[in-house]
Amino acid sequence: MSALVCGKRSSSSSSIFEELLHAPLPSSKRPRRSASAVAAASAVAAAAAGGGAPSPAAALRLSPGRPSDRCGGNLAHLRALFPEMDQQFLERALEASGNDLDSTIKSLNNLHLESAETNLSSAFIESGSGISPNIQLVTEADGVNNGGAEAVAENPPAVENLPTDGSGWVELFVSEMMNASNMDDARARASRTLEVLERSIITRAGAEALESFHKENLLLKEHAEAMLRENTVLKRAVAIQHERQKEYDQMNQELQHLKQLVSQYQEQVKTLEINNYALSMHLRQAQQSGSIPGRFHPDVF
Template identity: 60%
Template sequence: MSAAAAILCGKRSNYFFEDFQSSPSSSSSPPIPKRIRYFSSSFSPARSNCDSDHSFSAVNIFSDSSVSSSSALDHLLTLFPDMDKQLVERALEECGDDLDSAIKSLNELRLGSGENPRSVAGSSGATQESGSQFFTQGTATTNGDTTPAEDLSAAEVVHMDSTEWVELFVREMMSASNIDDAKARASRALEVLEKSICARATEATACSFQQENIMLKQQFEALIQENAVLKRAVAIQHERQKEFEDRGHELNQLKQSVAQYQEQLRTLEVNNYALSMHLKQAQQSNSIPGRFNPDIF
């Protein structure tokens, strides 16, 4: 738990080892050497409603099974001097006098509280505090205020940028009381992020479909206009074709008329020639010379 907290908080942990001997339980029993490994880390989360820094330390100890409950309580009080004695006793009893489990439980309680452990001395015997629901811490606004996420609309969640998501994840991890709470918060955060991504993708797809629909409508209107122009052009061409056919028919009729007129002209020329010949013959056969009064003849 402490290692996960150190990773999540981005802090480096310092390791140091210390050897000490526990005081003998009786004058006849020899002292029991203990080797304790201390793992300490400091963590200062920045909360919107708290200006003070909180320091957490995680301790892991490996002890012999022969340590009595009173000796284990003394060890726990030595390792956690800032915790209330009743709280330590209650944690030890709940862990069945298991020193390692009690230390782990107290470490989780200290990391989960984020405050002075004495402030939780009057709480119930539970050693792990349940985390608040996801987004109850709210999201930070541009002016530094904190807005509860439950008041945020779906549109605001969808339009959150990467920086806001990072701050939200960090705030949720800082608010986690233990590993299980951190996992639950991370799961809820990822679920909301997935829904946000899906909503954003759906919105982008809908916007793309809308733009494509608008483009198709514009193309359809352009095609309708072109079709109207083509229809008009076809109608004009049809009229011209009909007019051309009519003129062709008239031309044929005129050609026939010209042929008939030419035939009539030739007939008239022949008749005129025949009349000229008759007139000439008549003039040659006239036997009375000179001029005569036409009134007499």
């Protein structure tokens, strides 16, 4: 595999000094060339112009020997520095950097540092349960240059398998960073993952707010129904109390009327008693004054 990867660069190995010293790089690939590679190329060119011998490191990187031997040495050096990474990943990273050992080491170190920062940030996320290791947010990029970012942009995330807790997102971030081929691919993957995380948080927050609103609406509806029932009971109680009050008022009016009648009857009884007494007195006086023994009035008898 290493011979195949390095064989692609064999046609351009003879012109590497001209590419490093004279040919300007495109704007999209300039950030990938490290300062150490340019310095090494300048040192080799200066040594060649002065008649001296280049340094061993520069000779290892820029010697016009066989490409397979040079690539094999670079891969062996990368495997010694990064034993935990896959050999195919190292080969693609080396090919992406133009077989520049310093640039490849710098890119891999930056990727390793970003992965470490992601692992540190996962300590602040509370986890509920893990996720399946086969969950992938973005498909692996086919290219190792700018094509990595384009591949990430062209492949939409699998929203149906998104993690549901903090530990799942941490595993997803780590997996995406490990599958990244270079720094641009890692940045694109991280950006895409953060966008999906933001959309997931917004969606989940909206769903929770909707569910909370629905529950609150149900509680308010139940409370309103209970208040309506209580209002109906109160209305019936008020109506009954009103009827009783009307009956009481009517009975009170009748009682007052009866009291007035009783007082009138009592006055009439007193008047009649007085009249009866007067008549009895007149009758007694008449009987005493008009009684003549032995003689009767001729008109009467």
